[in-house]
Amino acid sequence: MATLHLLSHSPFSDSRLASCLRLLGPDDGVLLSGDAVYALQPGTAQLQALELMPASIALYALDEDLQARALSAPARAQAIDYPTFVELCGHYAKVNSWL
Amino acid sequence: MKFAIALFAPSHAPSSRRALRFAQATVDGGHEIVRLFFYQDGVHSASSNVVSPQDELDLAGEWRNFVQQHNLDAVVCIAAALRRGVLNAEEAQRYGRPAANLDAPWELSGLGQLHEAAQMADRLVCFGGQ
Numbered sequence: 193m194a195t196l197h198l199l200s201h202s203p204f205s206d207s208r209l210a211s212c213l214r215l216l217g218p219d220d221g222v223l224l225s226g227d228a229v230y231a232l233q234p235g236t237a238q239l240q241a242l243e244l245m246p247a248s249i250a251l252y253a254l255d256e257d258l259q260a261r262a263l264s265a266p267a268r269a270q271a272i273d274y275p276t277f278v279e280l281c282g283h284y285a286k287v288n289s290w291l
Numbered sequence: 292m293k294f295a296i297a298l299f300a301p302s303h304a305p306s307s308r309r310a311l312r313f314a315q316a317t318v319d320g321g322h323e324i325v326r327l328f329f330y331q332d333g334v335h336s337a338s339s340n341v342v343s344p345q346d347e348l349d350l351a352g353e354w355r356n357f358v359q360q361h362n363l364d365a366v367v368c369i370a371a372a373l374r375r376g377v378l379n380a381e382e383a384q385r386y387g388r389p390a391a392n393l394d395a396p397w398e399l400s401g402l403g404q405l406h407e408a409a410q411m412a413d414r415l416v417c418f419g420g421q
Binding site: 193199201225226227254256273274275277278279281284286287289290291 | 292294299305306309313315316317319320322334407412414415416418419420
């Protein structure tokens, strides 16, 4: 069952993102929100790790949180709004929040 | 689609605002929220005594308005609430405390309500962290 993984902590302060990447299934999705969008900072190991994910794993980031941190989504990631967030929850069978 | 939404973070945490925006988008998208469950530090959002600075979003107030406007089932975990000093009139009397700071539309109940919400809903979405 495909799962949408919801991350909200900075990947520079704990290992949630690294743990999540190890657990991803082939059709899972990763949604970065809050400080987790810092994983998309250019030139970081975190972004490199995300770009190494198989193409079947979708990568999303909340546009609002990107804008608040003056970041822009790289080609690998899709910036989404809240209505799309809601629809994505329906697209995946489960939503797993890395609290 | 039926959603259950659980909030683990207090009203001053960014994830509380994210949960509210998500909940609003859920209703606006024509979906149903079967229950909101406020757990751990999330219980602070249900307190009537939260006073936000004038230049900041009053998230506790926004949650209250949202719950009332859509007549939602908004449950606050009783064990998490009691240990954080969030009490309704009944609990304040039971434990001999001088004041209550939780009233309608919020309801104090147990963790079983979260489990039940997860069973009733198609998706359980939890919010916490930064």
